[in-house]
Amino acid sequence: MPKMSTSPEIRELAARLIAHESGVGKSSEGTDSAALSVYKKLRQSISAFAGAAAFESLAFRALMQAQSEAPRLRAVQITEDGSIEGLAELKFQIGDDMDLAGEEGAILIARLLGLLQIFLGEALTLSLLRDAWPATAIDDRSSGNWRKS
Amino acid sequence: MKTEKKVTINKLPTGVPGLDEIVGGGLPEYSFNIIAGAPGSGKTTLAHQFVFANATPERPALYFTVLGESAIKMLRYQQQYTFFDPAKLPDAIRFINLSQVVLEKDLGAVLEEITKQVEKANPAVVVVDSFRTMVRRPKSDMDLQAFIQRLALSLASWQATTFLIGEYAEDELRDNPIFTVADGLFWLRQTTERNSIVRKLQIIKLRGQASVPGLHTFRITDAGIQAFSRTFGLTARAKKAVAQRRLSFGVPELDKMLDGGVREGDSVLVAGSSGTGKSVLATQFIAEGTRIGEPGIVAVFEERPQAYVERAASLGLDLETPQKEGKLTVLYLRPLDLSVDETMQSILDGVQKIGAKRLVIDSLAGFEMALSPGFRADFRESLYRMIFALTGIGVTILSTVEVDESFTEFPFSTYSISFLCDDIIRLRYVSIGAQLRKIMVVIKMRGGNHAKDIREYEITQKGVVILDTRLEDYQGLISGIPAHTDPTKKDEAPSDRIPSRK
Numbered sequence: 184m185p186k187m188s189t190s191p192e193i194r195e196l197a198a199r200l201i202a203h204e205s206g207v208g209k210s211s212e213g214t215d216s217a218a219l220s221v222y223k224k225l226r227q228s229i230s231a232f233a234g235a236a237a238f239e240s241l242a243f244r245a246l247m248q249a250q251s252e253a254p255r256l257r258a259v260q261i262t263e264d265g266s267i268e269g270l271a272e273l274k275f276q277i278g279d280d281m282d283l284a285g286e287e288g289a290i291l292i293a294r295l296l297g298l299l300q301i302f303l304g305e306a307l308t309l310s311l312l313r314d315a316w317p318a319t320a321i322d323d324r325s326s327g328n329w330r331k332s
Numbered sequence: 333m334k335t336e337k338k339v340t341i342n343k344l345p346t347g348v349p350g351l352d353e354i355v356g357g358g359l360p361e362y363s364f365n366i367i368a369g370a371p372g373s374g375k376t377t378l379a380h381q382f383v384f385a386n387a388t389p390e391r392p393a394l395y396f397t398v399l400g401e402s403a404i405k406m407l408r409y410q411q412q413y414t415f416f417d418p419a420k421l422p423d424a425i426r427f428i429n430l431s432q433v434v435l436e437k438d439l440g441a442v443l444e445e446i447t448k449q450v451e452k453a454n455p456a457v458v459v460v461d462s463f464r465t466m467v468r469r470p471k472s473d474m475d476l477q478a479f480i481q482r483l484a485l486s487l488a489s490w491q492a493t494t495f496l497i498g499e500y501a502e503d504e505l506r507d508n509p510i511f512t513v514a515d516g517l518f519w520l521r522q523t524t525e526r527n528s529i530v531r532k533l534q535i536i537k538l539r540g541q542a543s544v545p546g547l548h549t550f551r552i553t554d555a556g557i558q559a560f561s562r563t564f565g566l567t568a569r570a571k572k573a574v575a576q577r578r579l580s581f582g583v584p585e586l587d588k589m590l591d592g593g594v595r596e597g598d599s600v601l602v603a604g605s606s607g608t609g610k611s612v613l614a615t616q617f618i619a620e621g622t623r624i625g626e627p628g629i630v631a632v633f634e635e636r637p638q639a640y641v642e643r644a645a646s647l648g649l650d651l652e653t654p655q656k657e658g659k660l661t662v663l664y665l666r667p668l669d670l671s672v673d674e675t676m677q678s679i680l681d682g683v684q685k686i687g688a689k690r691l692v693i694d695s696l697a698g699f700e701m702a703l704s705p706g707f708r709a710d711f712r713e714s715l716y717r718m719i720f721a722l723t724g725i726g727v728t729i730l731s732t733v734e735v736d737e738s739f740t741e742f743p744f745s746t747y748s749i750s751f752l753c754d755d756i757i758r759l760r761y762v763s764i765g766a767q768l769r770k771i772m773v774v775i776k777m778r779g780g781n782h783a784k785d786i787r788e789y790e791i792t793q794k795g796v797v798i799l800d801t802r803l804e805d806y807q808g809l810i811s812g813i814p815a816h817t818d819p820t821k822k823d824e825a826p827s828d829r830i831p832s833r834k
Contacts, residue, residue: 232422233403234429241404302404304411306418314422 188252189297196321197221197293200312203320218288219270225295226265228315239265241302245294252294253287341540344493347385347415348378350559350677354533354548356541359516362491363539364484366463366510368500369520374531374552375497376406377413378518379459381556382495384415387424391456394449394492395427398434399465403427406461413556426453434466439479442466446483450490457493463510464498477509484513505536515539521547525706530671533559549671549707560673564680564721579690579728582620583613585798586757589774589783594755596689598778599719600730601752604759605737608770609791613757614692615644615651616795617730621690622654628690629682630662631675633698637662640694647795658686665699671707672714675699676721683727691722695732712752719752737761737812754778759789763813764806771809772798786810 189197204224205217222242229238243261250256259269270288299308312321343358352358359365359382367375379395387393397403407427410416421427433445450458460466487494496510502519505511517537523530533550535543550559578593587593594600594617602610618628630651632640640662644651654660661682665675682688693699700711707714722729731753737760756775761768772789774782786809789798806814 230429232397232427232429234397234431236431237402237404237429302408304408304418307407307411307421310418310421 189293193296193300194289194293196312197289197296200316200320201289201292203316216271218292219267221288221292222267222270222295224315225292226267228311229299230265232311235265239263241298242267242295245291245298248297249287249291249294253290255287256291259291343541344382345385347381347383348550348557348559349555350548350550350561351533351557353563354544354559354561355516355535355538356543359493360538360540362488362493363515364488364494364513365496365516365518366500366514367495367497367518367520370501370522371499373520373522374550374557375499375520376401376461377410377552378520378557379461379495379497380410380413381415383425383457383459384417384420386457386493387420388456389423392423392453393425393457393459394453394455395425396430396446396449396458396460397427398430398460398462400462403429412554414554415556430460430466439466439475443479443482443486447486450487450492454490455492457495458487459495459497461495461497462499463496464500477513480510480513511537520550523706525704528704528706530704530706549673551671551674558677560671560677562673562717564673564676564717579617579626580620580624581613582616582623583796583798585787586613586772586796589772589785589787589798590755590777591781591783594728594730595777595780596728597723597726598728598754599723599752600728600755600757601733602730602757602759603733603735605735605761608759608761609789609796610732610734610759611643611694612647612791613759613796614694614730614732615640615647615649618660618690618692619644619649619651622651622659625659626689627659627686628654628661628692629679629686629688630660630692630694631679631699632662632664632694633702634695637664646793648793649795661686661688665702671704672711672718675702676718679718679722683722683725688727691727691729693729693731695734697734716752723754755782760810761812762806762809764803771803772796773810 200221201217204220207220226238226242229241239261242265246256246259246261246267250259258272259267261267270291296308296312299311303311309321342361343352343356344361346352346355346359367378369375383393383395397406411418428449430442430445433442446458446460484494496514498510500508511517514537516535516539519534519536521532521534523532531550531552532547534547535545544561544563546562548559548562550557552558577596578587578590579596580587580593581590602613604610614630618630621628630640635643641651641655651660651662655662663678663682665678679691683691696715700708703711719729753776755777758773758775760771762771763769770789770791771786773786774784776782786803787798788801788803789796791797803809803814805817807817808814
């Protein structure tokens, strides 16, 4: 079976959301916390319109996909209510390699966004994100519209 | 007594083509409505169309999903419809999932959550999908009744028009308190008739305004639901005053037989067996109309439009130019699963689009075959509604019908529809000498004089041509096997008697 991956546009969007959260947190908490913050916002937003169970299913699937790309994410778990455990601790396990830590979180977020895109399409996914983040965090894409991964 | 103004109930567009007419002009604002039906009957799609037609960022729609269809999957599928505008989410349309509250708490908590969201958003429209799953296990009937009552009151107070969607069976209509509280009750049905699916919609209840009673056909296409009113959307329109103008057939001798032509707004039936020239006559009628600037519609069921136009060209009748000029529409209606209402809608759309004055239905047998089997049983009744509606707006209809040739009877139609027609022209074969010749007679012309003559005609390269010479020397022409009054005389061949045309 071919390995599925997210498109560069979605990865870029995930990175931008994390960067935005990182900026909001004034980088005091680091990039993994920013990824966690993105995750929490997505959880809140998706659970509100689709229910916690729907979010948990998506998040679990996203994590499984992300783990094949970033094995360190095997330490991360999704609980029954859709919250995530182990993502914040990940950076301490990999020491000072902050870029790598940021990448692990971005992979998970990108996978989650990728699933949303698959099920809801680009337009609705962006609507959902615009509801949770200011437009500037979503729309200043240089790569244009998303394309199929 | 002082006259004071009554409250005005605004009517909101349903977003469903054809449904506004059925509900009496639109859905009453602030009404509390139920959409009921079996799974797959189109309930969610109907609610979505209403939501997309009415929600604005200032007065958004709140769409509560409960247990049942996942909101993600619902949106995945619903966005395939053309009415679905993603730009309306989330500012104008907000989806809120209530599963957790329903699963973990009681109806009071559900009401509290809905109220909280409504207070926050000030919505114009509220949908609960599926309401049935929310109230499946109330503690008691009183508990359910109180919940519905409070929900209806609360949403009306917040000036929201509400839809509760539920999978209800028709036998629940009597006992379920929700149907008592509701202002509007929309019931969607889906039945299988042989190999075809027939979808029907009924407005069982609608407070405050008159809806069109009965079952209305609807179809779900890429554009969503389209409803077809039993009255074809014509009840709201003023009857058109039809002048008693005479319309030419394009066959001078036939016009004379009709005392100057067909009266405008009449329904004409041309009946005859195969090959007698019904379609030719119909084509001449429509071509004559376009020639003098009267737009027309031809609804064909047995051949493709291009073939129809080419056949007309072989008779020297140009249908291609009026088509290009927008004066003629040849409708080919997809066969086998149509309802009369859908066919009517297509014809009406055509009539409105080009301002058609003449309509040809060629043929009624083809029309019947194009219908879903479930609609064929009601064909005569449907035809009555259609003819009544169209002639009411001044369209002159010519229908062709094939009748079995009999040499002992003289039937007008196999559908017993002659009472629907103002005028009947009968074509038939007669056996004279060693030839099968053709005769034409005007059987009926409601409210007008017509020739009583039985005229012989030929189908030539210029279409139907009525011969000058009368078959006065024959008796029993309509039997198909006439006898010469003077058996000693030899029969005259018709080809010697074709009149010259201008």
